[in-house]
Amino acid sequence: METEKSFIPHNNQACKVSVMAIKDALYVLSGKWKLPLIMVLSEGPQRFNEIQRTLGDITPKILSKELRELEMNEFVIRQVYPxxxxxxxxxxxxxxxSLDKVMDELRNWGLQHRQRIMK
Structure with missing residues (x-):
């Protein structure tokens, strides 16, 4: 329980700032596909069809939308070759x-959670 208490802000203003920070992060990274897409691209530059094959059941329309949003938020670069x-x-x-630590923690937590629910 001690670790849970460390996340509780000590005053109302600090709580509001923390909530806004979380909301900002979720606004940029929300949805089913953004974090998996970032994980796929962490392997290096890829073409649209390669990304779609790796992610599996994402539609081209959704993949295109997610890539545009990640590009708009400066997480992805789109390179066009003539x-x-x-x-x-x-x-x-x-x-x-800047998301490396977050991605590592989410992956580790996801692995632990999967093991827990598979028991």
Missing amino acids: TTPVTVTYELTPYSR
């Missing part, structure tokens, strides 16, 4: 590395 046909790749920005 080839025939045109080649487009997506890769993470240096800014996306």
Whole structure:
């Protein structure tokens, strides 16, 4: 229980600031696909179809929307190469590395949770 108490702010203003920070993070990273998409792109630049195959059951429309939103929030770079046909790749920005600790913790927690519920 001690670790839970460390997350409780000591006053109302600190609580409001913490809630706003969490809301901001969730606004940028919310949804079923953003974090898995970032995980896929952590392997390096990939083409649209490669990303879709790796993620599995994501539709092209949703993948396109998620990539645009991640690009708008400076997590993804879209590179267009003047080839025939045109080649487009997506890769993470240096800014996306600010999520490394979060991604590691979520992955570890997810593995622990899966083991717990599989018992």
